[in-house]
Amino acid sequence: MSRHVDRWVTSSVAITAAIFVAAAIIGFALLPWGQPGHRFTGLWDAICSAAGLVRASPASEPVVQPGYQMTSVVVTPQMLSGASAESIGRGATLALRCTMCHGARGMSLANTPNLAGQDPIAIYKQLADFQTGARKNAIMAPVAVGLSDSDMRDLAAYYAYLPRVAAEASGPAGAPPQIVANGAPVRSVAPCGACHGTLDSKAGAGWLSGQPVVYLRAQLDAFASGARHNDIGEQMRNVARGLTHEEIGVAAEYYAKLQ
Amino acid sequence: MSNSRRMILAHFWLAFAGFGAALLLGAWQMFIRSPLSSWIGDPELYYRSVTAHGTTMAYVLPTLVAMGFGYFVAETALQRPLIGLRWAWLGFALAAVGTVTAVVPIALGRASVLYTFYPPMIGSAFYYIGVVLVVVGSWIWVALMSVNLYSWKRDNPGRPVPFAMFATVAGSYLWGWTAVGAALELLFQIIPVALGWRSTIDAGLARVFFSWTLHAIVYFWLMPTYIAYYTILPRAIGGRLYSDWMGRLAFILFLVVAMPIGAHHLFEDPQVGSGFKFVHSTFTALVSLPTLLTVFTICASVEIAARLRGGKGLLGWLGALPWDNPVMLGTAFSFIMLGFGGAGGLINMSYQLDATVHNTQWITGHFHLIFGGAIVIMYFVIAYDVWPHLTGRALASFGLMRLQLWTWFIGMIVVTFPWHYVGLLGMPRRMAYYDYNDPMLAGQAAPVIMSVIGGAILLVSGALFLIVLARGQRAPRIEPGTYRFSVAAHPPQRLPAALNGFGLWLALMVALTIVNYGFPIVHLMATPGTEVPAVLIGAG
Amino acid sequence: MTDSLSPGHPPAPDDGADRVEQVEHRWAIYATALLVLLVVMAIFAGLHQATLPQSRVETVDPRTLHLAGEFIDSNLGSAVEPDGSITVRAVGRQYSFTPECILVPADTPITFRMTSGDVVHGFLITGTAINLMLVPGYVASLPARFQTLGERYMPCHEFCGVGHEGMWGRIKVIDKAAFTQMAATTKRLSCVK
Numbered sequence: 006m007s008r009h010v011d012r013w014v015t016s017s018v019a020i021t022a023a024i025f026v027a028a029a030i031i032g033f034a035l036l037p038w039g040q041p042g043h044r045f046t047g048l049w050d051a052i053c054s055a056a057g058l059v060r061a062s063p064a065s066e067p068v069v070q071p072g073y074q075m076t077s078v079v080v081t082p083q084m085l086s087g088a089s090a091e092s093i094g095r096g097a098t099l100a101l102r103c104t105m106c107h108g109a110r111g112m113s114l115a116n117t118p119n120l121a122g123q124d125p126i127a128i129y130k131q132l133a134d135f136q137t138g139a140r141k142n143a144i145m146a147p148v149a150v151g152l153s154d155s156d157m158r159d160l161a162a163y164y165a166y167l168p169r170v171a172a173e174a175s176g177p178a179g180a181p182p183q184i185v186a187n188g189a190p191v192r193s194v195a196p197c198g199a200c201h202g203t204l205d206s207k208a209g210a211g212w213l214s215g216q217p218v219v220y221l222r223a224q225l226d227a228f229a230s231g232a233r234h235n236d237i238g239e240q241m242r243n244v245a246r247g248l249t250h251e252e253i254g255v256a257a258e259y260y261a262k263l264q
Numbered sequence: 265m266s267n268s269r270r271m272i273l274a275h276f277w278l279a280f281a282g283f284g285a286a287l288l289l290g291a292w293q294m295f296i297r298s299p300l301s302s303w304i305g306d307p308e309l310y311y312r313s314v315t316a317h318g319t320t321m322a323y324v325l326p327t328l329v330a331m332g333f334g335y336f337v338a339e340t341a342l343q344r345p346l347i348g349l350r351w352a353w354l355g356f357a358l359a360a361v362g363t364v365t366a367v368v369p370i371a372l373g374r375a376s377v378l379y380t381f382y383p384p385m386i387g388s389a390f391y392y393i394g395v396v397l398v399v400v401g402s403w404i405w406v407a408l409m410s411v412n413l414y415s416w417k418r419d420n421p422g423r424p425v426p427f428a429m430f431a432t433v434a435g436s437y438l439w440g441w442t443a444v445g446a447a448l449e450l451l452f453q454i455i456p457v458a459l460g461w462r463s464t465i466d467a468g469l470a471r472v473f474f475s476w477t478l479h480a481i482v483y484f485w486l487m488p489t490y491i492a493y494y495t496i497l498p499r500a501i502g503g504r505l506y507s508d509w510m511g512r513l514a515f516i517l518f519l520v521v522a523m524p525i526g527a528h529h530l531f532e533d534p535q536v537g538s539g540f541k542f543v544h545s546t547f548t549a550l551v552s553l554p555t556l557l558t559v560f561t562i563c564a565s566v567e568i569a570a571r572l573r574g575g576k577g578l579l580g581w582l583g584a585l586p587w588d589n590p591v592m593l594g595t596a597f598s599f600i601m602l603g604f605g606g607a608g609g610l611i612n613m614s615y616q617l618d619a620t621v622h623n624t625q626w627i628t629g630h631f632h633l634i635f636g637g638a639i640v641i642m643y644f645v646i647a648y649d650v651w652p653h654l655t656g657r658a659l660a661s662f663g664l665m666r667l668q669l670w671t672w673f674i675g676m677i678v679v680t681f682p683w684h685y686v687g688l689l690g691m692p693r694r695m696a697y698y699d700y701n702d703p704m705l706a707g708q709a710a711p712v713i714m715s716v717i718g719g720a721i722l723l724v725s726g727a728l729f730l731i732v733l734a735r736g737q738r739a740p741r742i743e744p745g746t747y748r749f750s751v752a753a754h755p756p757q758r759l760p761a762a763l764n765g766f767g768l769w770l771a772l773m774v775a776l777t778i779v780n781y782g783f784p785i786v787h788l789m790a791t792p793g794t795e796v797p798a799v800l801i802g803a804g
Numbered sequence: 805m806t807d808s809l810s811p812g813h814p815p816a817p818d819d820g821a822d823r824v825e826q827v828e829h830r831w832a833i834y835a836t837a838l839l840v841l842l843v844v845m846a847i848f849a850g851l852h853q854a855t856l857p858q859s860r861v862e863t864v865d866p867r868t869l870h871l872a873g874e875f876i877d878s879n880l881g882s883a884v885e886p887d888g889s890i891t892v893r894a895v896g897r898q899y900s901f902t903p904e905c906i907l908v909p910a911d912t913p914i915t916f917r918m919t920s921g922d923v924v925h926g927f928l929i930t931g932t933a934i935n936l937m938l939v940p941g942y943v944a945s946l947p948a949r950f951q952t953l954g955e956r957y958m959p960c961h962e963f964c965g966v967g968h969e970g971m972w973g974r975i976k977v978i979d980k981a982a983f984t985q986m987a988a989t990t991k992r993l994s995c996v997k
Binding site: 031036037043055057058061062069070071072077079189191194205237238246 | 903971
């Protein structure tokens, strides 16, 4: 009986080990090393790469730099969460100089964006981009230059804390137009709400509802032409380039009316 | 057996109630993303439905069926009352509470991450906790299967373990071990982020942990189906099981090789080395072996029954089979779908061919055919076969059962065959709508519509199934007699320990896990800088 | 024969069981041979058609892709290497690929180098076997070669969030001479308008 058991143990272990060893030799050595056009420095390099050991990037041409200032902000979803009451208070003081254009409670009477209740990451990033020149605006640039990093965080915390109220121009927006609700899939335009809050929020994207229609249209046009280029990875430029002129108008008008 | 009966019935009813709801969602999903519907105004609803459908069909239905059927086998094959009935009820309660805990956040739109949960997208912590509870409930079942088996072995030294119990315990061990991968991902990576304790997660490592579970789970799903092939079908049609020991070997092969092959789900991933991908694909080829063995053994067993009924000729004996018997009909349908689905699986397992179909609708078509088709149709057959023994009442007419099985088979073919085709055309997975007006995509419209029609047929079939079972709860009482499993043509008098126990096979399974998964996991954990920010979804 | 198989009779003497064992053994050998053949075919295709999973694991930080390094916006697109091959660099983010339209020449060795800026994305060029997962934190790379001219779609094929259905890029394969001409004046090419 014990000889019988031994036979099962030895043969099953032997077969399993043999299959593993054969597969390992083929997978770790034969296939990578035998592949035409491989760039391994030796068999051991091929084996280590096949095992998944992390390798440095291959040498390549120097990185092509852009002809304009790029955004230098690193955006993560958690970056501004948990603002303290002191921060909000400091932001309120700093915001006194913003009321001329952006309204006493963050709701503007001009065609400047409403800031009340906005995503703090969006506010922080745009301030930082105005400061470095990644986003160009003759009025915002000198305003932003004087701000420290903690100032910008405080301002972002303050405006995020303000309640969102319906803009003056808002009214029943009706059903969203197709370009807003569904985007244009094969033109690589996702629904606006997928990032801008109505379906889900992407960090730094911000709310669009109730923004002035003139402002929204101008920003989309600027993204489409490349005049505005502070969007990380050209995300908004990809979207805006896929929209027709009419669609930009329709989307801007919808969001301007939306509460 | 009466208390066990209620417990087993509870498992089946939870499984099939979930199945019915998820089936409805599935048919709706099919419709809403087809050319027959305008684009859904809120795509989040579609992804919510896909999450609910996948979670229920993948984690609730098959787990509860395996548990219920396992308890049934433990009592009837071992011919003694179940040990640990109170623990079994606890396991059920955990699974039920877990299901509710998971489904509520899904319904509220807080967990639209899909049943594969791929981080760094993270949903509500309650969703993941719910899934963990279902798994823990099933681990109680794993322990009870073991306890019952070893108690029987102590009382019956040297006797061959009844085949049905041997296979059931093999399946339970496979599940116990394979669930560890997703459990590690959930407990140590995802839930800490979902609860706000951490804000970054290694997405590549999470995918490796999930792949540990992702393939072998489908073998856990097929265990009840294969057990029915071996232990119900031959008896139901008046035949014998051709080879008892080959059947045991098939389940042993599943136990050893089903789990350490998950990297074939990571063929196109950048965080695992090509050497490991090849080793996993070799062992994946090996796991096709027990299915090939099963097909042969079962066909031989069926031929025995046919010839006993007077069947003659090289293939003429097929006509002598009892086709009016739902077990025969269902199994034949299952085998046809297993053939096509298995061939698709062989394609997926080879890297070169998989690169043409990975994450296209081919993949979705494939697993609906093999799981929703070949496997689930046998869940129906099992339910029909054991129901009178659980309820003590007669089941509805064979005619209604046959109609239900026919509609499931036809519906599944009509759903999945065009589905494979649009995958070959390059239709990507998991999109809430598609632009069928675009000339490059227009060719996908007609096949997708065919799949919608198939989905409607499946809805009818699912409803029929639930009707048959519900009627069976109120039918006149009968005396169902002792439940019998199939008998082997040459029943073994004594078996080598290797075919009667699991020590050797568990050791091999663990050893293979270590060599196939050990280095990739440890290496990724030790590599700095692979954690990325978590993206909380459903917060907007 | 019928007697020994019907229930209630003692099983036949072991020669029947031996015959079963023989038959099952033979089938097991055929089945194993089939599987070995499939694996050998995979090895053959891997070596002779150079279709293998990517050969190296590289890590990268998705948070800082846009600040410095090979995946900054101005460095994305198709670059001509000194040996005449092309390196295409692209990044997938919710919910578009950058560059949104990739331009490549036909009949030239190409290496795709791609990653994700946020969540797991998929990358598929329809009608081809170019199929990748873009996992944030890791660089996905794949060699390719296009024979036919024309335009194809590059959809994201893994669920990446609520806008996943809108993530379709495009790739254009143009004549090699035309591409070389364009490459003389521009270092990073794409067909984004």
